[in-house]
Amino acid sequence: MSNIVVVAEVRGGALKRPSLEAVTAALQLAGQSGAKVAVIACGAGLDAACAELGKSGAHKVVAIDGPAFANYSGDAYAKAVVEQCKALAASAVLMAHTAMGKDLLPRVSALLDTGIVTDVVAVGFEGGAFTAKKPVFAGKATLAVRAAKAPFVATLRPNNFAAAAGGAGAETQKVAAPGGNLLSVVKEIVASGGGKTPLQEAKVVVAGGRGLKEAQHFKMIEDLAAAFGPGVAAVGASRAIVDAGWRPHSEQVGQTGKVVSPPLYFAIGISGAIQHIAGMRTARTIVAINQDADAPIFKIADFGIVGDAFEVVPALTTAIAAIVAGK
Amino acid sequence: MDIVVCIKRVPATDTAIKIAADGKSIDPTGVTFELNAYDEFALEQALRIKEQLNAGSVTVVTIGPKECKKQLDDALARGADKAVLLSTTEWVYDGASTAAALAAWIKTVPCNLVLCGRQAVDSDNNQLPANLAGRLGFACVTEVSKLALDNGVFTAERDIEGAREVVTCKTPAVVSCHKGLNEPRYANLKGIMAAKKKPFVEQPVQLGSKAMEIVALTLPPARAAGKIVGTGVDAVPALIAALREIKVL
CATH class of the missing domain: 3.40.50.1220 (TPP-binding domain)
Known part of the structure; x- marks a missing residue:
């Protein structure tokens, strides 16, 4: 069975809330298209995030966990995510339209040789095709698109879907984070404004x-x-x-x-x-x-x-x- | 360092958008077009890197209609060495086909750095730079507001939710540029004269089938007219009551 895949965002071991919003959208698409929901998380020390994701309603959680993934690297994360998307027979790949989502998912779509629609506010599955709506011209107009290539890849605007909660424990699969040559990597995260709410x-x-x-x-x-x-x-x-x-x-x-x-x-x-x-x-x-x-x-x-x-x-x-x- | 700067001609940000009769595009009547605001930072950064290294080249490229010559000429006048127009009459909105066409062209020229604006303010996609990097196998860092180059390695800073990230990035790379990165220069008369002698290449481009097909372009529903709950400090209790009634407080 195919999967609607959510790429979760974990920073410093903490699951970011927009990831759970993406699970909500994924559950909707899974219901409409007859698929299951799998979540991929990347990082080092993902147990707490996986426990939280396990209760989100997703059917499966894949944790790509290890010291090599302690700091975000767009190229390394994308490669590992794509490998898991293929193993999961992803029919769709969703992530929040955050700084990380905007950096990671376009690269994932390129490696999957498919399209991408970003900053999405509504998703659907109609007549066998995934659909999405997104604001364009800074919200002065709304563009509705239909995916002509598979899988469907989209980033979702935060605060636009409710956060998923209340599922049973999902199966968690651990995958060792691959080491290797990182083309770009985060060296340091400097909190701006003393931990203010983003x-x-x-x-x-x-x-x-x-x-x-x-x-x-x-x-x-x-x-x-x-x-x-x-x-x-x-x-x-x-x-x-x-x-x-x-x-x-x-x-x-x-x-x-x-x-x-x-x-x-x-x-x-x-x-x-x-x-x-x-x-x-x-x-x-x-x-x-x-x-x-x-x-x-x-x-x-x-x-x-x-x-x-x-x-x-x-x-x-x-x-x-x-x-x-x-x- | 051979630098390619990707730019886009977009409707000016103060444009009121009208939908064309096909229901899938904007009505261009009366619309003023300009260089995408974020691309200005990309072009400026390219010129500064070339000045820092005192070597290399800056090539500015766009995919769009023939009218883009105006924005390309402006880039040449500011200091770019060469301009390339990959011409099409289609609205360039689809990430995959755009990135594929640009990547195919970039592979034909010397290039170890691609600079882009963080997003074009028409399609608001914010996906081309990382998409391009994936297709080229380049390193990538997006939405950069500080960038330093030392021995072929970039150190970039970018804002993330509630914090700032410091990223190291090898070359070849794609870097997308955000407001705050630099103060763009404008063309002077000398630059405008020099631009006339610089190479300008125009060649048609086939964007091919779109990964995302347009179903409709619509105007969003207008927000229902609100209510002035009162005047001055005396209106605060009424505002609190209204917010409590709709349960946002």
Whole structure:
């Protein structure tokens, strides 16, 4: 029987949540196409990640485990993943559209001599062919495609599928990570911002823009994010304040920054330029706080407050901190 | 070091997209095209590497319509040595066929480094560089915002979720470039004059069958108009209540 294969992302022994979202998509495709779900994980010391994956609903977990794979190498991982995809008779290969997914899966698709569709928000199986939808032109349009080559390879936008949970224990197969000549390899990972919640994985994004007037006022954005408790919210920034040097580019949300789809997005002092909206329009709920009642951001926000961020945001921070403390 | 820079001509980022009558492509009427923003960083980095080594060549290549000559001429004016237009009238969106055509061409020229933008802002694929590397058997590092070359080995830095990765990368390599890598130069008059004498090659390319066939290109549903819950600090309780009602708080 063929397998819908998920390539899991494990960093420092920890399974990254978007991997479980990919399992959800894989289970859907497996149901539609009559296949099983197998997960491939690469790394060194994968037992904890495999235990978690084993309870995701996947039927099988293949762990390519060993010191040679302690650090990510696009070429070495791709070669090992492709070998396992062939052994698993993969009809589809899915991975999250993360920094690692974007680096790894195109190479996997090339080695499998097949196509790839990236940053996918919906998958399907219709009339014997895999299908996918993805935003193009920074979300100004949606492209629907049908795979004409096998296997179907896709990266999935994070925060777009629910994380899989509640399966029975899957069979786990261990494969020794092959050593050898690495063309590129990660030498060091430097935590930026002291273990902050990654922007694209955060359940809440609090973003600030030029309406904050001065770089030092960004602290109120950080305070509101912190009010949600540890590991929940991340801060984002508009292009204007990144270009002004107030915030690093890694926090920029928009067409030339990051595209985020959190359940809850706060746009504070952000007018809503086309290129910013491209980066956050798929958030489930958008809250805008802006002094200008005519700001375009209010046309796409679910809830808006017209007012001075300097008054509204601290009050909101206090109210949310009280709710979080009460939970 | 012989460097190939892959560029793409794309609709300007402030373009409002309209769908063509075929329901599978954009209506180009009134659309302004420009060099893909991320490709500017790739071209600039190529020129800097050539300057650092004081040797080698920079060839800029694209797959696209004849109108791409404008973007290629601009690249020559900024300092590239040679421009190649692999011409087609098709929309270049399919990763596999594009990477295959580019890899086939790259194999015919001297090349130990391919530089690309991290993604083209039309198809938003972010897959060509690693795809190309796989087909060429080159090392690869993507979305790089800092790059140093020492003795034929690159040290690259790139942002990942919540951290920054330092990657070493051998040559030959494909490197995709992100914002922050450098400040691109613009063409000056001397460069524009010099460009007229530089080699420009145009040859047709067959992209072949697509691995991903377009079913439809549609505009996303507009977000339902929201609600202003109030004005000023007094509106905070109403906002909290609204967020609690839909269970996001």
